[in-house]
Structures are given as structure tokens and as C-alpha cells.
Amino acid sequence: MNEQELKKLWQTTNQKLEKTLAADRINSNEISQLKVYHFISSMKPIKLFTLFAGIIWVGLGAIFLSHKYLYAFSESNKFFLFSATVQVGLTAVALFVYLFQLITIYQVDITDTIFKTQKKLAQLKISTLWVTRVLFLQLPVWTTFWWNEAMFREWNVVQWLITGSLTLTFVFAAAWLFINIKFENRDKKWFRIIFDGKEWTPLMRSVELLEQLDEFVAEIKPETNAST
């Protein structure tokens, strides 16, 4: 099949499409009644629930902790206070980053060129990895919130070895994940294991899209260079 035949064949879709797609199912009047297509309405219920649950968690945590700092600091367990502050603080940072990125994704200019828009969208989606990195940083404080001053007076070496190694392991894991969760490690097995699952599909598809863009550019380059 030559070029002209291919194009001619494609042109026949015009008439066929207009017959097969019922025009009344696509109502331009209804769409033009839409005043604002809200960012919130574009979010899936599960994401909205996660976001609201996170806001409530951080909100209640902030109220509880500020009360402790202001009115009950001297009698509070400082280990608990420190751990809870780090946990709530990091959750707040993650929530802020997540929300900021979702809004930025929503505001990407859809009328810009395909490569520019898709690259920006994919990069923004991938940057949601930052949220996971920040959340993993919380790991060590989940092993310290129950610590107390009596432990330092009464515990023996074995008890400290067990507790200390658990905390150190979590510190190491948190730091390692924080450093290594990045786009460049997308092909590593551990990365695929962490980001396996439905909720990560859009992110992994964004990774694939960026790879496709790179391939697209790489395929063109050799010939372009050869011709120059």
C-alpha cells in the first residue's frame, strides 16, 4: 500500500465516524453551561478521602501538640513529643507537596505543544515521588515515640541493643529510601516492588511516557546528526 492509498483510506473515516458517533451524546450546549471545571471535582473519591484524612490527622495532631507545648510541656514525655512533632510535621510537608503538585498538574497548559505539555505533566507526576520520600523519613520516629527517661536509668545492655538496632535500622532505611527513591532508579526491582499497585499506575505510566519521549528524541538524533 502506497502513501496516497494510505491517506485516501484514512480520509474515508470522516464519513464513517460521523455516522457511528451519535452527535446527541456529545452535547456542546451542556458543556458550555459549565462555568468552572473544579480541580476538586476532577479528583477521584479515594484521593479526596486520603487528602481529607491527612488534613484531619495533621489538624488534630497540631492542636494536640500545640496544647502540650503550651500548657503541659514540663510533664510531657519529651520522646513522645519529639516523635509526634516530627511525624505530624513530615505528614504536613507531604500533604502540602502533594496538594501543590496536584494543583500544578491541573494547571498545565493543555493548549501548548504535545511534547512540552506531556513532558511537563509526566515530570510533575513523577515528582510526586517526593511525597513518598518525605513520608518514609518518618520511619525512625515510630520506634522512638514510646521511649522515656526511665529507660536510661533502668535498661540493661541487651534491651538497649535490641531497641537501638531497631531504631538504627529504621534510620538507615529511611535515609536510604529518601536518597534512592528517584526516577533514575525506576528499573530497579525494589523500586518496582514499592510502586506496584493500582494507585501507582499513573505514576509508572508517566515514567514510561518520559522514557518514550527520550526514545523518540534519541531515534531522531542519529539521522539529524548525520545530515548536519
Next chain:
Amino acid sequence: MNQKEQREYFRDIIEQHKGILFKVARAYCLNEDDRQDLIQEMMIQIWQSINRFNNQIKISTWLYRISLNVAISFYRKNMARANKNTMLNEQTEQIPTDDKTEEDQQLNLLEHFISELKEFDKALMILYLEDKSHAEIAEILGMTVSNVGTKIGRIKDKIKTRFSQLKS
């Protein structure tokens, strides 16, 4: 432009250029329900962006940008579901049957081969088949004119090979 004029302008654009939306949607969605959703999403984005349209670019270029951007994002979102659906049901629908004309069969095959292409190759192929100039394709996709030619040549070869494999 007041609200009423804007609505009329929007309706005119959709009426005159709905073929662009239909063709892009057909290339990116084999499933009929998904396709309807995709067209609706494209129309919402066109409606929302209509204030930002200026006459510096052709309306068709602007519409292709929106519909392809929406289609690629939508396609990405629905990839997992689409894969399942196309594995058995949809792909068998694309295989020519005896009660169709030869032209229908060829067209089904062409659409099927296009559906096998990657997102950006697909966009390029649609624009090429729509007889867009290399300059306009470059303006829609955001690549250089010379690269458009290089890339189209490769994709055309892929499609031709698929047709000849089928014949042999």
C-alpha cells in the same frame, strides 16, 4: 467576548471541527464508552481554554494540540483497563470479516495498526494521514520540521510492513 458569544463560538468550533476530536479519540480509544468520555473531556478542555485562543495559530492546530494532549493523558490513565478490554474483545473486532467491504477491512486494519503504535508515534501518524504539512505537524507536536520528516518515514515503514506481513 461575552458569555453568549463565547457559547456560540464554542458551538461553531465543535460543529466545524468535530472530525478532529472523533479521529483522535478513535485512534486512542478502541472502547466505545471510553471514546465518548474522551470526546467529552476534550470538549470540556476546549471550552475552558477558549478564552486563551488567539489568532496567532490556526484553529485546527490549536484543536489538535488540545485533543492530542487530552487523549495522551486520558490514554495513560485508562491504559490498564484498555489493555484488558482490547486483549480479546476489541482486537477480534478489528479483524476483517467477510460481510465487510474490502475498504472497510483495510480501514479496520489501518486503525488497528495505528492503535499498536506508541502515544507520540500515533499522534504523528494521525497528523500525517490528515495531510497536515510538516510545518503544522511540527507546530502541533513541538519538534523541528526536519525531525517530522525523519520520524514519519519510520512510522510509515512500520505500517507498510504490517500490511505486507498480513498479505504474505
